Every structure is written in C-alpha cells, then in structure tokens.
Amino acid sequence: MSVSETxxxxxxxxDPELATIDGYKRYGGYRALERAFKEMDPEDLLNEFEESxxxxxxGAGFPMGKKGSFLxxxxxxxxxxxxxxxxxxxxxxxxxxMLKNPxxxxxxxxxxxxxxxxxxxxxxxxxxxxxxxxxxDRAVAEAYEAGYLGKNILGTGKRVELVVHxxxxxxxxxxxxxxxxxxxxxxxxxxxxxxxxxxxxxxGGPTLINNVETLSNLRHIVLNGxxxxxxxGTEQSPGTKVVSVSGHVQxxxxxxxxxxxxxxxxxxxxxxxxxxxRRVKAWFPGGSSAPVLTEAELDLPYSFESLAxxxxxxxxxxIIVADETVSIPELALRTARFYxxxxxxxxxxxxxxxxxxxxMLERVVRxxxxxxxxxxxxxxxxxxxxxxxxxxxxxxxxPVGAMVRKFRxxxxxxxxxxxxxxxxxxxxxxxxxxxxAGVAQ
Amino acid sequence: xxxxxxxxPHLLRPTDELxxxxxxxxxxxxxxxxxxxxxxxxxxxxxxxxREEIETAMSKYPQLRSAAIPAxxxxxxxxxxxxxxxxxxxxxxMGVTPAYLQSVASFYDLFRTQPIGRRRVLVCTNISCWLxxxxxxxxxxxxxxxxxxxxxxxxxxxxxxxxxxxxxFECLGACDIAPMASIDERYYGPLTGEDALAAIEQLRAxxxxxxxxxxxxxxxxxxxxxxPDPRVAEAEQK
Numbered sequence: 001m002s003v004s005e006t007x008x009x010x011x012x013x014x015d016p017e018l019a020t021i022d023g024y025k026r027y028g029g030y031r032a033l034e035r036a037f038k039e040m041d042p043e044d045l046l047n048e049f050e051e052s053x054x055x056x057x058x059g060a061g062f063p064m065g066k067k068g069s070f071l072x073x074x075x076x077x078x079x080x081x082x083x084x085x086x087x088x089x090x091x092x093x094x095x096x097x098m099l100k101n102p103x104x105x106x107x108x109x110x111x112x113x114x115x116x117x118x119x120x121x122x123x124x125x126x127x128x129x130x131x132x133x134x135x136x137d138r139a140v141a142e143a144y145e146a147g148y149l150g151k152n153i154l155g156t157g158k159r160v161e162l163v164v165h166x167x168x169x170x171x172x173x174x175x176x177x178x179x180x181x182x183x184x185x186x187x188x189x190x191x192x193x194x195x196x197x198x199x200x201x202x203x204g205g206p207t208l209i210n211n212v213e214t215l216s217n218l219r220h221i222v223l224n225g226x227x228x229x230x231x232x233g234t235e236q237s238p239g240t241k242v243v244s245v246s247g248h249v250q251x252x253x254x255x256x257x258x259x260x261x262x263x264x265x266x267x268x269x270x271x272x273x274x275x276x277x278r279r280v281k282a283w284f285p286g287g288s289s290a291p292v293l294t295e296a297e298l299d300l301p302y303s304f305e306s307l308a309x310x311x312x313x314x315x316x317x318x319i320i321v322a323d324e325t326v327s328i329p330e331l332a333l334r335t336a337r338f339y340x341x342x343x344x345x346x347x348x349x350x351x352x353x354x355x356x357x358x359x360m361l362e363r364v365v366r367x368x369x370x371x372x373x374x375x376x377x378x379x380x381x382x383x384x385x386x387x388x389x390x391x392x393x394x395x396x397x398x399p400v401g402a403m404v405r406k407f408r409x410x411x412x413x414x415x416x417x418x419x420x421x422x423x424x425x426x427x428x429x430x431x432x433x434x435x436x437a438g439v440a441q
Numbered sequence: 442x443x444x445x446x447x448x449x450p451h452l453l454r455p456t457d458e459l460x461x462x463x464x465x466x467x468x469x470x471x472x473x474x475x476x477x478x479x480x481x482x483x484x485x486x487x488x489x490x491x492r493e494e495i496e497t498a499m500s501k502y503p504q505l506r507s508a509a510i511p512a513x514x515x516x517x518x519x520x521x522x523x524x525x526x527x528x529x530x531x532x533x534x535m536g537v538t539p540a541y542l543q544s545v546a547s548f549y550d551l552f553r554t555q556p557i558g559r560r561r562v563l564v565c566t567n568i569s570c571w572l573x574x575x576x577x578x579x580x581x582x583x584x585x586x587x588x589x590x591x592x593x594x595x596x597x598x599x600x601x602x603x604x605x606x607x608x609x610f611e612c613l614g615a616c617d618i619a620p621m622a623s624i625d626e627r628y629y630g631p632l633t634g635e636d637a638l639a640a641i642e643q644l645r646a647x648x649x650x651x652x653x654x655x656x657x658x659x660x661x662x663x664x665x666x667x668x669p670d671p672r673v674a675e676a677e678q679k
Binding site for chain 1: 487501502503504506507508509510511514528544547548549550551552563567569571572573610611612613614615616617618619622626627628655657660661662663665666667668669670672673676677679
C-alpha cells in the first residue's frame with residue numbers, strides 16, 4: 001500500500017536552512033507577516049481565520065477564528081499565549097515543528113497577535129524540550145533583528161513582543177488556565193471557567209491561547225486564502241494534520257496528512273503497521289486521553305467528527321498502537337499511573353479518583369481483585385467526569401473506562417488467572433506510589 | 442491514642458479555658474522562628490551573574506512575578522539543584538519570599554529540591570516507551586550506573602559516587618525513538634540495554650554519549666521530501 005503525506009507545515013522540514021531566517025525567507029517565509037501588517041485590517045485577518053474553519057490542533061479542536069473573536073475589541077492590553085507545553089503521551093508533533101521550522105511558529109504568533117490586538121505573545125514551551133527551546137530562542141532573536149517583532153514592526157507602528165517561556169515539568173500546564181497560572185509565576189493550577197481566558201486570562205486581561213500547530217497554519221491561510229485552505233480535509237475538519245504515530249508500529253514518527261483519510265492509511269500505509277505477523281489490538285486515536293478503539297475501527301476516517309461519532313476523539317492527533325502482545329489491564333494501569341502522577345491535586349474527584357483507580361488496577365493485575373472491582377472502577381470514572389475544574393481527571397476516566405468496557409472479558413480473565421496462580425510482582429508496589437505533582441516533596 | 446503523647450502541657454487544656462495572657466504566651470511560643478519575609482538585597486550575597494540573569498528575565502514580562510520559573514532555572518543551573526540559599530538569593534532579587542519560590546519549585550518535576558547526581562538521566566516509562574521496553578531500559582541504566590532501581594522508579598536515585606542521577610519520567614515527547622532517555626538535557630533513542638551501558642561508560646570517560654542516537658539529528662519519519670501535493674505546488678508557484 002503506498003500512501004503519501006500531504007505536506008504543508010512539513011514542507012522542506014529536513015532542510016537545515018529552514019530553521020534560519022534566511023532559509024525560511026527563501027521558501028516564502030514572512031511574506032504573510034509583511035502582507036498582514038502592512039496591508040490588512042486586523043478584523044479582516046481574523047475573519048479569514050474564521051472562514052478557513054481551522055480547528056485547534058492542541059486537543060480540543062475548537063475553531064481558532066471563533067475563539068479569537070471572543071476577545072473584546074478596543075485599546076487595552078491583550079495577550080497571546082502559544083501552548084507549546086506538548087506533554088500528551090503519544091504527542092511529539094510540536095517538537096519537530098518547532099525544532100526544524102521555528103520561524104513558521106514565530107510568524108504565526110505575530111499574525112494571531114495582530115488579528116486580536118495582542119501586544120505581548122508568549123510561547124510556553126515545556127521545560128523538557130531544552131534543545132527545542134534553544135532553537136526557538138535563536139529564531140526569535142533573528143526575527144527581532146529583522147524587524148518582524150518588537151515595538152515597531154516593519155515601520156508600521158504596530159507592536160508585538162514575543163517571549164519564549166520555558167516550563168518546568170508538569171502536564172497540567174498544558175491545560176490553558178493552568179498554563180496562565182504557570183506563566184504568572186505560580187504553581188500550575190487550573191482556574192474555574194467562566195470567565196474564559198478570552199475575557200479574563202493572563203494577568204486578568206483578554207488572552208488568546210493557541211497550540212503550536214494551529215499557529216503554524218496561519219501563514220498559509222494568509223498567503224493562499226481561506227477558500228484554498230478549505231480545499232483540504234473535510235467540511236468539518238479542514239486542512240492538514242501532523243500526526244504522531246508510535247507504539248507497536250514499524251516506522252514511528254510524525255506524518256502530515258489530509259484530514260479525513262482512513263486511519264488505516266496512517267497506521268499501516270505510512271507507519272508500517274505492527275511488526276510482521278502481529279495484529280492491532282487497541283489504538284489511541286488522539287493521545288492517551290482518547291478512548292481506545294479496536295482493530296475493527298481502523299477504517300474510520302481520521303477526522304474530528306468521525307472519531308467523535310465513534311465515541312473517541314482526534315485530540316492532538318497522536319496515535320498510539322498496541323498489538324496483540326499487550327495486556328489491556330496493564331495498559332490501563334500504565335495509562336492511569338500517568339494521570340495520577342500529573343494530577344495537580346486541586347479537585348477531589350481527580351486527586352482521589354486517579355489514586356483509587358491506580359490502586360484498583362494494581363489489584364487487578366496482581367490478582368487481588370474480584371469482578372465487582374471492575375464495576376467500582378467504572379463507577380469511579382463516572383464520578384470524575386465533569387466534576388472538576390479541568391479535564392485531566394476526565395482524560396484518565398475516558399480511556400480507562402473505555403478499556404474496561406471494550407475488553408471486560410480480558411479484565412475478568414486476568415483477575416481469574418492471577419487469583420489461581422498467586423499475586424504477580426509489580427514493578428512498583430502500591431504502598432510506594434509516587435506523589436502527585438503539587439504535593440511537597 | 443494517648444492524649445499525653447508528645448503534647449506540650451499547655452495544649453492539654455481546652456484553649457477556651459485559657460486566659461488572654463496564657464493564650465498570648467501560647468501563640469508566641471508557636472510562632473515559627475525561621476519563616477522569612479522578603480529578603481533585602483543588601484542582606485543576601487547574590488552572585489552578580491545570577492542577579493543579572495534573573496533581572497533580565499524579570500524585565501521581559503509585564504509582571505515581575507512571571508520570572509519565578511526562569512529564576513528557579515537559573516538557580517538550579519548554577520547550583521545543581523534548588524538550594525535553600527539559591528532560593529533565598531532569587532527571592533531577594535525578585536522581591537518575594539523564599540517560601541513562595543519554594544512552593545513553586547516543589548510543584549514542578551524538573552526542579553530538584555534535594556541534591557542529585559552530577560549527570561542527569563531521565564528514562565521515559567510512559568505508554569509508548571513502555572510498549573517498547575522502557576521499563577527494561579530504566580533497569581539497565583540503573584545497573585550500569587549503580588543507582589537503586591526502586592528509588593529510580595520513585596522520583597529518582599543517585600549513585601553512591603554522586604556521579605549519576607537516574608529517574609523514570611513521564612512522556613518526554615519522543616515516542617518516535619522509544620524507548621528513550623534524556624541525558625543531560627538532550628534526547629537519545631531508540632536505546633537498548635547495551636546503549637545504556639555504553640552511555641554510562643562514555644559519560645564516565647568524559648565523552649559525548651551515544652553518537653548517532655541524538656533526537657535532534659533525526660530526519661522526519663516520512664523520509665526524503667515527497668512530491669508536493671498539486672494544491673500546495675500550485676500555491677507555491679504564485
């Protein structure tokens with residue numbers, strides 16, 4: 001099967017010159033910024049983004065232009081925050097985008113800032129991406145020097161300051177309001193919404209928050225127009241998507257595809273599928289927060305609407321494949337442990353629910369559980385969903401709930417087998433669960 | 442549980458039976474002696490370089506407090522971890538209390554609030570790396586470096602000679618090179634047990650670890666640049 005990528009953001013990605021401002025400009029870089037700042041009305045710019053139908057590429061898939069239009073008009077201090085905190089298990093697309101084409105993001109930040117009237121833009125990049133942040137720092141310095149950022153961009157009198165802000169290791173800071181708290185110099189705890197960041201965000205001011213990939217799309221929309229952009233993808237999911245594929249596949253990596261192609265084309269056609277002779281058992285279509293799908297669902301179109309209809313989500317566009325050698329209860333445990341570690345601790349259903357879920361799953365894997373425990377696990381997930389300030393708890397509850405539902409027989413078999421043969425050793429004993437982020441060390 | 446166990450005598454009586462005088466004495470005796478307010482710059486010996494780094498960070502943000510994480514990074518880079526004295530220095534420059542910065546530091550996984558080994562190895566044990574041998578890789582690193590495996594799996598452990606800090610870690614965003622590790626803030630993968638051993642030996646010998654396995658040198662998974670989609674090609678002609 002021969003499937004090819006549809007490269008837009010990834011065009012010329014492996015040309016090392018692309019990361020330099022001269023190389024970037026040789027490929028047409030900053031032409032969009034020049035046109036937008038010199039010739040376009042910010043309102044028209046925002047309309048173009050809205051017309052394009054571009055949906056957020058960070059996980060929620062909310063229409064970018066519509067979100068931008070929520071910011072109040074007028075002369076006041078407004079902010080742009082680029083969410084480069086990419087920490088969703090299975091996601092590594094923003095890493096490659098920023099490492100190899102940093103100017104595409106810088107230009108996107110300037111364009112989004114112009115559209116909503118933001119004068120300060122921040123790229124909040126996860127602390128673990130040290131090498132990537134160094135590349136970004138250099139690109140930002142180059143852009144300032146060339147007059148594409150600063151107090152007086154290209155002599156237009158318009159101002160955009162761009163600050164690269166490194167995080168320090170917390171998945172929760174990818175949640176937009178926790179990101180704002182972290183950016184304000186605090187512990188990264190989410191806030192209650194409403195008020196939404198568009199009205200009351202960073203430092204209490206109107207703030208637009210967008211993912212790296214979302215912003216990287218903007219220059220293409222400015223140069224070629226919303227109509228051209230809508231020519232890619234589906235009606236509800238226009239454009240291309242950089243998809244991170246990992247797990248049991250022969251060629252893990254980032255692949256840029258047109259939204260709407262069958263998932264099978266991505267997993268097998270591009271990433272080579274599981275090793276010879278092995279079959280897909282379960283796959284996360286949108287990072288570890290997405291309910292798992294099975295082999296029977298591989299032909300689903302890879303789009304926001306299609307995966308939502310199937311009871312899962314496209315999310316950040318990160319596919320993790322587990323083949324038949326995997327024990328689903330162990331996969332569920334590994335998934336739950338991540339959320340338990342990353343829970344900030346603010347809300348009880350998440351802080352306690354992730355803790356209990358890990359402990360119960362450990363009992364399942366160790367052979368100390370009964371089938372009734374499966375109902376309790378399912379019940380705990382229900383009590384988490386929708387009951388917290390943010391969706392980190394939901395992000396554990398949805399995939400774990402789906403695994404227990406779709407692979408119930410395997411959970412029951414695991415419980416039975418382990419009870420007969422005695423408890424199995426765990427790599428981590430329950431009494432020594434690592435503390436959640438947010439609890440003093 | 443015995444009421445007399447470890448209780449100071451004045452707490453054995455209900456507080457509403459105390460006189461105002463006794464209550465004042467009680468409170469004065471409990472006031473912490475080490476809680477510090479905002480340290481003044483003239484009272485704290487802050488290295489010039491550190492002060493400049495932090496002040497540069499502060500000047501970039503509309504509000505100074507945003508420099509908390511950059512300041513803690515500066516402290517950790519300088520001292521190897523977020524030392525109490527380093528935190529106090531940063532607090533003096535920023536005009537906040539040391540307790541405030543301590544609370545921020547304790548939240549984030551990359552800030553160390555205790556001393557650790559000189560070389561820092563973070564081994565991802567999240568889903569995609571687990572599927573491809575991340576647990577075994579962690580064990581290999583521990584064996585090679587002489588770090589207690591149980592400690593490494595619970596927030597990190599340091600070898601007896603103080604040379605290596607090995608820790609499990611959550612998804613580092615490098616699932617394409619699973620199983621992988623971050624060594625001194627650079628990503629390497631995919632790694633075998635032999636690679637782990639080789640890396641430790643190379644680090645001991647003062648060499649760059651694992652040539653050829655650096656993430657930053659890897660081309661995109663799709664291989665050489667494919668022919669452009671006709672719509673993209675057309676747009677590029679204009």
